[in-house]
Amino acid sequence: MSDIKKIKEEFINKLKQDLDLNSVNQIKTDLFGKNGKISNEFKKLGSIAVEERKKFASELNSIKDEIQTAISKKIQDLEIIEINSKLQNEKIDVTLPERSFNQGKIHPVSQVIDEISSIFSEIGFNVEEGPDVENEYNNFTALNTPDNHPARDMHDTFYLDNNKEYLLRTHTSPVQVRTMLKGKPPFKIIAPGRTYRSDSDQTHSPMFHQVEGLHIDKNINMGHLKGCLNYFIKEFFEVNKIKMRFRPSHFPFTEPSAEVDIGYKIKDGKIIIGEGDKWLEILGCGMVHPNVLKNVKVDPSKYQGYAFGIGIDRLAMLKYGINDLRSFFETDYRWLNHFGFDPLDVPSSYRGLSR
Numbered sequence: 595m596s597d598i599k600k601i602k603e604e605f606i607n608k609l610k611q612d613l614d615l616n617s618v619n620q621i622k623t624d625l626f627g628k629n630g631k632i633s634n635e636f637k638k639l640g641s642i643a644v645e646e647r648k649k650f651a652s653e654l655n656s657i658k659d660e661i662q663t664a665i666s667k668k669i670q671d672l673e674i675i676e677i678n679s680k681l682q683n684e685k686i687d688v689t690l691p692e693r694s695f696n697q698g699k700i701h702p703v704s705q706v707i708d709e710i711s712s713i714f715s716e717i718g719f720n721v722e723e724g725p726d727v728e729n730e731y732n733n734f735t736a737l738n739t740p741d742n743h744p745a746r747d748m749h750d751t752f753y754l755d756n757n758k759e760y761l762l763r764t765h766t767s768p769v770q771v772r773t774m775l776k777g778k779p780p781f782k783i784i785a786p787g788r789t790y791r792s793d794s795d796q797t798h799s800p801m802f803h804q805v806e807g808l809h810i811d812k813n814i815n816m817g818h819l820k821g822c823l824n825y826f827i828k829e830f831f832e833v834n835k836i837k838m839r840f841r842p843s844h845f846p847f848t849e850p851s852a853e854v855d856i857g858y859k860i861k862d863g864k865i866i867i868g869e870g871d872k873w874l875e876i877l878g879c880g881m882v883h884p885n886v887l888k889n890v891k892v893d894p895s896k897y898q899g900y901a902f903g904i905g906i907d908r909l910a911m912l913k914y915g916i917n918d919l920r921s922f923f924e925t926d927y928r929w930l931n932h933f934g935f936d937p938l939d940v941p942s943s944y945r946g947l948s949r
């Protein structure tokens with residue numbers, strides 16, 4: 595047998611063995627690489643006598659083709675084996691039941707804070723925040739509520755030290771003070787957050803939520819306050835008409851001061867906002883007292899404006915039909931599952947589409 599036939603026999607037999615892709619590639623190099631056995635045979639062509647050369651060349655070429663075909667076939671076979679084993683091992687059983695998972699719910703208070711922020715931001719209010727632990731100056735004194743003022747008693751304050759210097763803020767109004775002290779007018783902000791008073795029954799919880807509003811500029815008057823609150827109530831309750839009344843009241847930090855009631859009726863056990871002859875108090879407001887402006891270095895002869903404070907929990911109870919305020923804070927998972935919101939379920943007012 596000629597040398598090249600021997601080479602062919604040897605390698606065709608090798609290829610019949612159980613090989614992996616690497617070994618096949620190695621065989622390829624052994625034969626056709628720079629010093630491969632077939633490559634070397636081709637190099638011999640020049641030194642062979644002319645009459646022999648043609649026969650040798652054609653034999654060498656056909657053996658080369660034969661081996662190359664065998665190698666390609668082997669590679670293809672190996673690839674098919676690999677694909678089949680992948681298909682076998684990585685098979686997805688689409689008939690399996692899906693894995694269950696628990697999706698959390700958004701608490702009604704968080705939901706309502708988001709809705710309120712979105713509604714006010716549409717008319718140019720920025721959202722500010724302040725700390726729950728306040729000093730007595732920001733919570734009372736700067737807000738024109740001096741030491742001996744009876745309003746201090748009404749607030750049932752949780753003091754944090756014997757000097758009564760630090761406390762849990764009793765309202766969100768100190769954020770007005772913080773905002774005005776750190777900036778320059780005009781101011782147009784809301785400040786939602788937690789507030790604390792030593793009080794607990796069906797409609798009072800020692801921790802509750804308020805949103806403060808403040809708009810100070812050169813010519814802001816009570817008409818602007820009414821317009822702003824009217825817009826807010828309609829947007830929030832998603833109604834076109836609202837009954838609203840301003841009752842004279844007193845707050846040390848506003849002059850004049852008012853409390854705002856909205857009209858409602860009960861129909862089939864449900865509360866309907868904007869109709870009927872019953873009244874419900876929902877917020878306190880007024881024109882910011884000149885003393886407050888002075889305390890935060892705003893000139894009351896140049897600037898004026900309104901402020902308001904709304905109970906957020908009360909709004910959430912009204913809008914979503916929740917009866918007991920205390921249930922908000924009992925962290926009962928079943929309650930949250932019932933009254934909570936799907937994170938992806940965005941109500942229309944939140945999208946600003948209700949107008």
Ligand code: DAH
Pocket residue numbers: 764765766767806807845847848877878879880881900901902903904
């Ligand atoms: N801070 C008041 C409270 O907690 C609510 C309030 C009334 C806030 C009138 C205001 C306001 O900004 O102008 O009872």
